[in-house]
Amino acid sequence: xxxxxxxxxxxxxHALRFRYHIPGRQGVFCEETPYNNSLKFFTTVAKAALxxxxxxxxxxxxxxxxxxxxxxSAELEALEERLDGIQLQIAALHARDEQFQARLDSTAxxxxxxxxxxxxxxxxxxxxxxxFEEEARSVEALRAMVSQTDExxxxxxxxxxxxxNEAEMQKIGT
Numbered sequence: 001x002x003x004x005x006x007x008x009x010x011x012x013x014h015a016l017r018f019r020y021h022i023p024g025r026q027g028v029f030c031e032e033t034p035y036n037n038s039l040k041f042f043t044t045v046a047k048a049a050l051x052x053x054x055x056x057x058x059x060x061x062x063x064x065x066x067x068x069x070x071x072x073s074a075e076l077e078a079l080e081e082r083l084d085g086i087q088l089q090i091a092a093l094h095a096r097d098e099q100f101q102a103r104l105d106s107t108a109x110x111x112x113x114x115x116x117x118x119x120x121x122x123x124x125x126x127x128x129x130x131x132f133e134e135e136a137r138s139v140e141a142l143r144a145m146v147s148q149t150d151e152x153x154x155x156x157x158x159x160x161x162x163x164x165n166e167a168e169m170q171k172i173g174t
Contacts, residue, residue: 108116
């Protein structure tokens with residue numbers, strides 16, 4: 001509707017601008033006559049009427065836009081409230097991120113943990129190896145004692161057998 005009005009407005013202005021020209025002689029306008037003076041008056045009135053109609057139309061359209069803006073202002077306020085809420089949530093997330101970053105900085109890294117674990121396992125392994133060496137020495141000492149006991153027992157048994165053989169021999173000889 002606006003485009004049609006504007007095109008109509010410009011075509012009327014164009015027609016009024018180039019008023020009346022003599023046929024056969026392009027570019028030559030009619031001389032000043034009472035008819036032309038009244039035509040000038042009517043064209044001026046028509047121009048004024050068109051300008052007033054355009055201004056009225058623009059005023060009505062502007063008022064409608066302002067009404068639409070007031071309707072949209074409530075929506076804009078709601079959007080602003082949502083935006084404020086989102087900004088608060090972003091601030092809270094940023095604070096949580098900083099807390100997590102502080103925790104992450106204070107925790108041991110994987111390399112530190114591995115190094116500490118290796119150090120602890122080396123102490124345990126060296127302690128276990130020391131115990132095994134001590135147990136191996138104890139076992140060797142027990143084996144030596146058992147072999148000495150076996151030798152001593154063998155000698156005692158050999159002596160007992162020798163004494164028994166002597167006693168039997170004496171019984172037989174007596």
